[in-house]
Amino acid sequence: xxxxxxxxxxxxxxxxxxxxxxxxxxxxxxxxxxxxxxxxxxxxxxxxxxxxxxxxxxxxxxxxxxxxxxxxxxx
Amino acid sequence: xxxxxxxxxxxxxxxxxxxxxxxxxxxxxxxxxxxxxxxxxxxxxxxxxxxxxxxxxxxxxxxxxxxxxxxxxxxxxxxxxxxxxxxxxxxxxxxxxxxxxxxxxxxxxxxxxxxxxxxxxxxxxxxxxxxxxxxxxxxxxxxxxxxxxxxxxxxxxxxxxxxxxxxxxxxxxxxxxxxxxxxxxxxxxxxxxxxxxxxxxxxxxxxxxxxxxx
Numbered sequence: 233x234x235x236x237x238x239x240x241x242x243x244x245x246x247x248x249x250x251x252x253x254x255x256x257x258x259x260x261x262x263x264x265x266x267x268x269x270x271x272x273x274x275x276x277x278x279x280x281x282x283x284x285x286x287x288x289x290x291x292x293x294x295x296x297x298x299x300x301x302x303x304x305x306x307x
Numbered sequence: 308x309x310x311x312x313x314x315x316x317x318x319x320x321x322x323x324x325x326x327x328x329x330x331x332x333x334x335x336x337x338x339x340x341x342x343x344x345x346x347x348x349x350x351x352x353x354x355x356x357x358x359x360x361x362x363x364x365x366x367x368x369x370x371x372x373x374x375x376x377x378x379x380x381x382x383x384x385x386x387x388x389x390x391x392x393x394x395x396x397x398x399x400x401x402x403x404x405x406x407x408x409x410x411x412x413x414x415x416x417x418x419x420x421x422x423x424x425x426x427x428x429x430x431x432x433x434x435x436x437x438x439x440x441x442x443x444x445x446x447x448x449x450x451x452x453x454x455x456x457x458x459x460x461x462x463x464x465x466x467x468x469x470x471x472x473x474x475x476x477x478x479x480x481x482x483x484x485x486x487x488x489x490x491x492x493x494x495x496x497x498x499x500x501x502x503x504x505x506x507x508x509x510x511x512x513x514x515x516x517x518x519x520x521x
Binding site: 249252253256257259260261263264266267268270271272273275276278279280282283286289290293294 | 322325326329330332333336337361364365366369370372373375376377379380383384389392393446449450452453
């Protein structure tokens with residue numbers, strides 16, 4: 233693919249994006265555990281740990297998107 | 308009617324869908340950075356494509372996966388087997404399935420008065436399926452169970468039992484209306500001032516007969 237614009241190699245992974253990846257990755261792990269093994273413990277892990285992690289991850293990702301858009305507007 | 312073993316329930320499909328989507332996200336989040344480094348993916352994939360991939364992996368798929376898991380959480384916890392997973396509820400479930408038991412729950416079960424999800428049908432107003440307060444209570448119970456911060460035997464705090472759970476099925480039925488005491492006490496029954504169990508027996512075995520420590 234030929235693209236004269238910036239490439240993935242040049243995408244700087246910010247701390248926020250890195251944290252979002254961690255939070256969402258962890259929440260996906262709790263989802264898989266809960267759906268694969270039905271028990272009060274996996275339910276607890278998903279409902280009370282995984283979901284807040286997911287919310288935090290999506291929040292961080294959206295924050296990063298907003299910050300990027302703002303930066304582009306300033307430029 | 309209880310679906311047969313050949314009928315694939317929607318919650319089972321949701322379960323598989325959730326696992327697949329979550330696995331794709333997880334694999335993607337691990338593999339793509341490694342691939343980018345080792346194969347030099349970054350030099351051939353455009354910035355726009357990278358943004359789309361990020362949006363899928365960090366927003367669209369995780370939202371779908373968590374939504375599916377939530378659907379499964381609320382659907383699956385209606386099943387009797389799901390209630391019986393906590394050892395504190397096991398004596399109630401065992402009594403209900405005991406063909407010799409004469410408790411209200413057991414009679415509803417063995418005579419098929421309730422076809423499916425027996426626990427849920429009589430306890431719709433609390434646990435994870437009721438209003439916001441009920442959902443908060445359900446999560447608190449889960450937290451207490453997992454952290455073992457509760458005392459046995461458990462005490463039923465939401466007294467009196469909400470008769471609306473009984474009346475939902477029984478009120479208006481000819482056999483129910485034919486009983487004079489039902490007609491006389493109708494308003495008291497509707498306000499849960501008189502308990503259905505006063506005349507119809509205990510719903511579950513008394514707490515002192517339940518060996519919860521097994």
